[in-house]
Amino acid sequence: MASPDRPLIVFVGQPNSGKSTLFNAISGYRAQTANFPGTTVTHTHSEVYVGGQIIRIVDLPGTYSLNPADPAEKAALAHLFQEPPDLIINVIDASLLGRSLELTLELLEMEQPLVVALNMIDLAEKKGIKINREKLENLLGIPVIATVANRGWGIKELISCSLDCLKKRDCRPKAPSWTGDVEKHIQSLAESIPEDFHCVHNRRFTAIKLIEAGETFCHEILKEIRPELMQRVEVVRNQLELLRHLPAFEILAAERHHLALKLFESVAKVERGKRIGLEEKIDSILMHPVLGYPGLILIFSLFFFLIFLIGNPLEGILLRPWSWLTAWIQQQSWPSFFLAFMDGLIQGIGGGLAIVLPYFLPLLFLMSFLEDLGYLSRAAFLLDALMHRIGLHGKSVPSFILGFGCNVPAIMSTRILESPRDRFLTSLLIPFIPCSARTAIILAIIAFFLGPWWAMGFYFFQLIIVALVGNLLSLFLKEPSPGLILEIPSLKIPSLKTVFSKVIWQLRSFVQFAWPIIIAGSIGLSFLQLARADIWINWALSPLIKGVLGLPINLGITLIFGFLRKELSLLMMLQALGIEYHSLPEVLTRSQLVVFTAFVSLFIPCLSTFVIIWREISRRAALLSILLNISVATFVAFLLRLII
Amino acid sequence: MAGQLIRLIEAPQGRPLRIVNIIGGHGIRRRLRALGFHPGDLIERNSDALFGGPILVKNLSTEVSVAVGRGIAQKIMVEVVDGQS
Numbered sequence: 001m002a003s004p005d006r007p008l009i010v011f012v013g014q015p016n017s018g019k020s021t022l023f024n025a026i027s028g029y030r031a032q033t034a035n036f037p038g039t040t041v042t043h044t045h046s047e048v049y050v051g052g053q054i055i056r057i058v059d060l061p062g063t064y065s066l067n068p069a070d071p072a073e074k075a076a077l078a079h080l081f082q083e084p085p086d087l088i089i090n091v092i093d094a095s096l097l098g099r100s101l102e103l104t105l106e107l108l109e110m111e112q113p114l115v116v117a118l119n120m121i122d123l124a125e126k127k128g129i130k131i132n133r134e135k136l137e138n139l140l141g142i143p144v145i146a147t148v149a150n151r152g153w154g155i156k157e158l159i160s161c162s163l164d165c166l167k168k169r170d171c172r173p174k175a176p177s178w179t180g181d182v183e184k185h186i187q188s189l190a191e192s193i194p195e196d197f198h199c200v201h202n203r204r205f206t207a208i209k210l211i212e213a214g215e216t217f218c219h220e221i222l223k224e225i226r227p228e229l230m231q232r233v234e235v236v237r238n239q240l241e242l243l244r245h246l247p248a249f250e251i252l253a254a255e256r257h258h259l260a261l262k263l264f265e266s267v268a269k270v271e272r273g274k275r276i277g278l279e280e281k282i283d284s285i286l287m288h289p290v291l292g293y294p295g296l297i298l299i300f301s302l303f304f305f306l307i308f309l310i311g312n313p314l315e316g317i318l319l320r321p322w323s324w325l326t327a328w329i330q331q332q333s334w335p336s337f338f339l340a341f342m343d344g345l346i347q348g349i350g351g352g353l354a355i356v357l358p359y360f361l362p363l364l365f366l367m368s369f370l371e372d373l374g375y376l377s378r379a380a381f382l383l384d385a386l387m388h389r390i391g392l393h394g395k396s397v398p399s400f401i402l403g404f405g406c407n408v409p410a411i412m413s414t415r416i417l418e419s420p421r422d423r424f425l426t427s428l429l430i431p432f433i434p435c436s437a438r439t440a441i442i443l444a445i446i447a448f449f450l451g452p453w454w455a456m457g458f459y460f461f462q463l464i465i466v467a468l469v470g471n472l473l474s475l476f477l478k479e480p481s482p483g484l485i486l487e488i489p490s491l492k493i494p495s496l497k498t499v500f501s502k503v504i505w506q507l508r509s510f511v512q513f514a515w516p517i518i519i520a521g522s523i524g525l526s527f528l529q530l531a532r533a534d535i536w537i538n539w540a541l542s543p544l545i546k547g548v549l550g551l552p553i554n555l556g557i558t559l560i561f562g563f564l565r566k567e568l569s570l571l572m573m574l575q576a577l578g579i580e581y582h583s584l585p586e587v588l589t590r591s592q593l594v595v596f597t598a599f600v601s602l603f604i605p606c607l608s609t610f611v612i613i614w615r616e617i618s619r620r621a622a623l624l625s626i627l628l629n630i631s632v633a634t635f636v637a638f639l640l641r642l643i644i
Numbered sequence: 645m646a647g648q649l650i651r652l653i654e655a656p657q658g659r660p661l662r663i664v665n666i667i668g669g670h671g672i673r674r675r676l677r678a679l680g681f682h683p684g685d686l687i688e689r690n691s692d693a694l695f696g697g698p699i700l701v702k703n704l705s706t707e708v709s710v711a712v713g714r715g716i717a718q719k720i721m722v723e724v725v726d727g728q729s
């Protein structure tokens with residue numbers, strides 16, 4: 001519940017309006033941002049100390065209206081309705097003012113303290129839209145603050161205005177009233193709702209929601225305690241529909257639409273005939289019906305080669321001190337227990353630093369750039385038709401692309417898919433996408449020893465596997481997926497500052513969560529070897545490792561650890577074989593290198609991915625995912641062994 | 645051709661079109677409205693993805709661009725508006 005000493009402020013707004021960017025500008029980078037409608041799928045909390053007091057702020061997923069359509073929107077609204085905040089900050093994309101005002105009008109109906117952040121003023125000006133802020137403030141009856149979130153403009157004013165609203169100023173709006181007969185019907189329903197039934201904020205708003213929302217938790221409560229009122233709702237809905245010959249929800253939406261249009265016309269001036277900007281020129285190529293496709297392939301290849309071109313020399317440089325240190329430790333006459341510990345520690349730290357990070361870092365930069373540019377939704381547009389072949393549509397593409405960074409947020413991002421079937425299928429396919437850990441493995445083994453073209457082929461090969469598995473799965477999940485409806489946000493040239501803070505944020509979470517697991521895993525292996533327990537595990541796995549895959553028995557144990565973090569399989573491979581990185585090709589043949597890499601990268605979703613599938617989709621899906629990955633990996637690796 | 649009721653999928657590219665009606669189920673109508681596409685709005689068909697992919701439509705008054713699948717474009721009824729306005 002909201003408490004007076006730590007007031008609660010939530011950010012509400014349409015997708016991609018800059019809520020998370022604003023939130024980050026106030027609390028430091030901690031919420032994911034990207035130029036894609038539907039980046040935030042869960043809420044982020046923060047406490048900040050401003051103006052001599054602590055306030056709690058919450059960033060919510062974007063929502064087009066207060067009638068949710070997908071799980072992410074539902075999460076936003078559940079939060080808004082169940083824990084009434086002390087203040088709502090409605091973030092608006094000023095360059096889409098006309099549409100954004102429809103949600104603002106809906107928020108006014110709640111009659112809760114409200115402040116509007118008129119964000120992306122820079123974009124609006126570029127588009128030739130001039131907005132009279134004071135007039136908007138007067139017409140809405142609440143404060144309106146102009147901001148440019150990614151440059152930090154207007155943040156101070158927004159904070160001090162919000163504090164004012166919390167303390168003294170009255171920022172509670174009055175609900176706008178609608179055309180005569182519609183208003184009359186709503187009022188009469190509102191009056192028949194008992195005073196104490198505060199399902200959502202106030203009686204008029206409750207009445208509106210009962211009429212227009214499909215099934216809300218209000219309906220549930222009402223059915224329980226006042227079944228006769230439900231009938232009344234039906235009656236009023238029918239009366240409205242007879243009046244306008246439209247479904248009731250459209251009548252109310254049309255009311256808001258007209259109000260929003262009137263508001264827009266009285267506060268905004270649009271100058272047409274502006275010059276075509278750089279963004280539009282780039283966009284017309286990226287979205288071109290023909291050029292778009294070579295563009296997509298070019299971007300994809302460039303992505304891959306850049307990571308390799310930067311990561312490869314970096315790895316070479318960083319490996320030197322590391323191998324020197326490893327050699328030095330092995331010469332020491334320490335007690336065997338301590339030696340094992342130090343060896344594992346250095347393998348873990350050094351491996352993370354010298355082998356993983358060189359590829360991870362450039363990948364983060366490039367992903368960040370593409371996300372902020374707005375390429376995710378463009379790829380969705382271009383690849384929609386292709387996705388139909390595997391029983392999905394373009395809206396899954398952004399999740400797949402995020403999967404190249406890390407499978408975990410990729411699976412979270414499927415919350416923007418309306419259909420549970422699409423979520424299920426997409427989440428089962430994501431673990432086949434080579435994430436940054438697996439990219440590091442592919443580049444560090446295949447590209448480093450066999451050359452970049454081999455690695456490139458390998459990468460494409462993995463995508464073909466995704467397609468084939470998708471094809472296979474969709475045979476069992478026949479239900480047609482509803483058509484694509486996806487907003488394409490305007491292309492934005494990313495600012496260096498946002499890209500950097502995003503990379504640093506992701507790097508920090510790697511250092512905090514992933515690296516310790518890598519180090520602990522390496523030390524664990526050292527001890528297992530010391531106790532000679534690895535022999536038993538290797539022996540148990542040898543039918544698979546030696547029999548099916550034709551690899552040295554010693555590699556069995558690396559697979560166990562690969563479940564924790566995929567990188568571990570790579571680092572442990574060296575540890576398990578007892579060799580240095582550079583001498584890998586002397587111990588393994590080319591075919592063995594390829595087979596091992598393919599198997600490791602496909603054979604199982606890593607632990608975090610497994611957990612997130614379990615939590616987000618179902619236990620059944622998580623277990624199925626493991627089964628699917630093991631079978632596909634074994635089959636594919638065996639085939640590769642025969643071919644190469 | 646002006647004034648004639650056609651499906652968005654049959655409409656010409658690069659000319660102003662007025663949405664007359666959306667004949668799909670409630671889900672689609674709700675979604676399109678929420679994205680800012682209402683009956684009466686002026687829109688433009690901008691680009692078609694290859695291989696039977698989606699169609700890019702832009703709302704001329706709000707400048708919102710949306711990609712809609714062909715199945716959805718079947719259900720959006722429009723009329724071509726004469727060039728001068």
Ligand SMILES: Nc1nc2c(ncn2[C@@H]2O[C@H](COP(=O)(O)OP(=O)(O)OP(=O)(O)O)[C@@H](O)[C@H]2O)c(=O)[nH]1
Binds near residue numbers: 122498
């Ligand atoms: N030009 C400009 N870009 C901005 C501004 N504010 C945010 N952006 C960019 O707009 C994009 C969307 O910002 P987000 O903060 O992720 O938007 P959001 O409202 O959280 O979006 P969802 O989580 O999808 O609902 C990002 O690429 C930001 O860098 C602004 O004032 N001006």
Ligand SMILES: [Mg+2]
Binds near residue numbers: 019020032033061
């Ligand atoms: Mg967000």
